[in-house]
Amino acid sequence: MAANTVKESKTNREFVLGFLEEAESWQLLSNQFPSKVGGRPAWLNQVDLPVVSELQCEKCKLPTVFLLQVYSPITEHDRCFHRTLFVFCCKTPACYTRNDNKCFKVFRCQLPRKNYFYPFDPPPDEKPKQPVNNHQVLGSGLKLCRLCGCLGQKACSRCHSVTYCCKEHQTIDWKHRHKKECSNEASESPEELSSFLFPEWELVTDPEKLLAKDEELHEAHSLDQESMACLNNGLEDSELESMALHETQDSKVFQKFKKRIANEPQQVLRYCKVGSPLWVSAEHVPREEDVPECPCGAKRLFEFQIMPQLLNHLKLDTTDASIDWGTVAIYTCADSCDQGTKYSDEFIWKQDFSGDQAV
8 A cells, every 4th residue: 555545444443644744746746646735736537626616715705725635545436446535725814713614625536447547557656757747737638727726717818828716816826926927037937836835745644553541542532422512512501510511521622632642743634434533622523413414315424634733834824813723524425426527525624722722
């Protein structure tokens, strides 16, 4: 198994942890089926990409930016022999209100082993002799936004040589470099990543190793999931008693979180399909009815979570208000249903730290 491939756990108890490593740019291209953070998305299916309206933040209406993707094939089903989950987030700090997931987007894409875009056999793990990627045009012919790498249908009206997903990204790129390029004062440098994007890393995985006492802690944590949801439901019935109980429970949950990640403090992602998230708080834990069903009718189940440690690697301005989260949990269709060539919406649940918690 490649280091950047995530596979389903053998049991619900087994988590796979994600860590960041530097990688050469060719290792993060679509034909290498990468898991990665930052840069431009390495699209799996090269047709039917999400359009601008699907990528808009639901709060400020600006386009979200690529955060990460996880390659998580389900090889026993040919329809998802190749399978990647893509997460996008808003870059406007004001959109990150407490426990609000409207500033995130997640899409699932999958392909059978035999498809129009990739060879039947795995790609060689070596640098290609010739460049195989153009960040502005996919192999299918679809043009991409020169800035963010999403579908770009708006061309520069002056030179017509570059395209953008929206006017906002065109303006950013014009100020950053295209003004000089367009007037022939500088040559194009399509490989350059704009500082507007998050820094690019390979996301490599390793099974979580638990000590015996950690195994017991994990078992107790799993049993606590339903009780926390019930606690959230009961606040109205007896508010004073519930608030006192909630304070105690919240402290316990956060201590469990800190103990669980202590063995591998650099983890930025936790993956366990059909497992239970490691919550940072007893507050704002989803009930079963809070997670909407997939349009196919199947339930959406937990697949992975993004950890707060990732924020340390995104080069965010922390002197003022900034992008922030406690943890971000991704729920996907239990059947990983076939919705044709489209990128299918899945569900995100954002939970923030409460009070004075800090990792």
